[in-house]
Amino acid sequence: MTDPVPQALGPAAPCEAADHEVKSALTGFVQEFDAFQAEILSKFQKQEERLTMLDRKSAFSPNRPVLSQADAGETLHHKAFDAYLRSGDESRMRGLEIEAKGLNTQVAAEGGYLVDPETAQAIRSVLHATASIRAIASVVTVESTSFDVLVDHSDVSTGWATETATIAESDSPRIDRIPVRLHELSAMPKASQRLLDDSAFDIEGWLAARIASKFARAEAAAFINGDGIDKPRGFLSHDKIEDSEWEWGRLGYIATGEDGDFATSNPADAVVDLVYALSATYRANAVFVMNSKTAGAVRKMKDTDGRFLWSDGLASGEPARLMGYPVLVAEDMPDIATDSFAVAFGDFAAGYTIAERPDMRVLRDPFSAKPHVLFYATKRVGGDVSDFKAIKLLKFGTA
DSSP: OOOOOOGGGTTHHHHHHHHHHHHHHHHHHHHHHHHHHHHHHHHHHHHHHHHHHHHHHHTTOTTOOOOSHHHHHHHHHHHHHHHHHHHOOOHHHHHHHHHTTTSSOOOOSSSSEEOOHHHHHHHHHHHHHSSSGGGTSEEEEOSSSEEEEEEEOOOOOOOOOOSSSOOOOOOOOOEEEEEEEOEEEEEOOEEEHHHHHOTTSOHHHHHHHHHHHHHHHHHHHHHHHOBSSSSOBOGGGSOEEEGGGOOTTSEEEEEOSBTTBOOSSSTTHHHHHHHHHSOHHHHTTOEEEEOHHHHHHHTTOBOTTSOBSEEOOSSTTOOOEETTEEEEEOTTSOOSOTTOOOEEEEOHHHHEEEEEOSOOEEEEESSTTTTEEEEEEEEEEEEEESOTTSEEEEEOSOO
16 A cells, blocks of 8 residues: 655645746846946946036136026026016016125116126127227226316426435425216117017117117217217317417317418428327327328328328228327318318327216116117216327317
């Protein structure tokens, strides 16, 4: 009689096979997961290295992302200003002072909103590049409504000292105070609301170009011929006197000796006399100023040896020269006519001062010129003669 086989041991072989299959599958899954994890970590590491490299490059790039609070303030102001110009949304502009607290951004409390820094810089660049007295004058930035130029007319007493001689006291200074008052310069370009609604339209670039063009023309005229009433005082608006009788407060002039023209005989002599009427102290930085018509007449002049007094700039952008001195062609200078002062010569950096406030403001007006929107832009600027010895004039007259 055979022993019976225990029933519990019957399915042992199938169970072992199943366990082996599960273990194999689990082992394969773990291996695949480890490989996937390693691949992901490798990709992250490469991405991190790439970002690090980009950060290093961007540190030297002019188009790098905002990294400082000052840059953040400019970006914040730029977005708010753009929204104000397009739709009149003042909420961002009014909240900017709170949001940008501590940054280099300010909001005008009344009378319009400050132009964003990029647009303001574009306008200033055009003003400085324009053929205007601004290009050769002394330009100062002030926060007040006027700027005082102090001119000391006295010479400090000097002498050789000895052991026994008494040293003379210095003379008391004689000082003139010349106030340069600031006036409001304005421009008012306009655009249609439909154009402003177009997101592809560069509203700030358009506004900067229009404002700069109007500001440049108005400034250039005022710095030469302005009467000082609600505008800068031009140097030609001051009293003139024959240079041999010159006195402070007036500009000295040299006469050509011919009514409304250069002299028939040796016309270049008047230009030579004008140059040497200016003190050597000022001649080193002196510049001729005249308009295109006068320049056309002057550039034909020759010296006694037949050489032209006028020479064009050798490099692009370099000014022409007359007797070796630069020439600024300013179209607001008068034409050659009877008793006109068509040519000026002097050190304008010493002789003429322009004072201006750094801020520009824009007020949006959608009501006065429907369906167009007006942009009333303003800045404050002034100018006046600051040294009457530094500028001489050429008068086209007999005396």
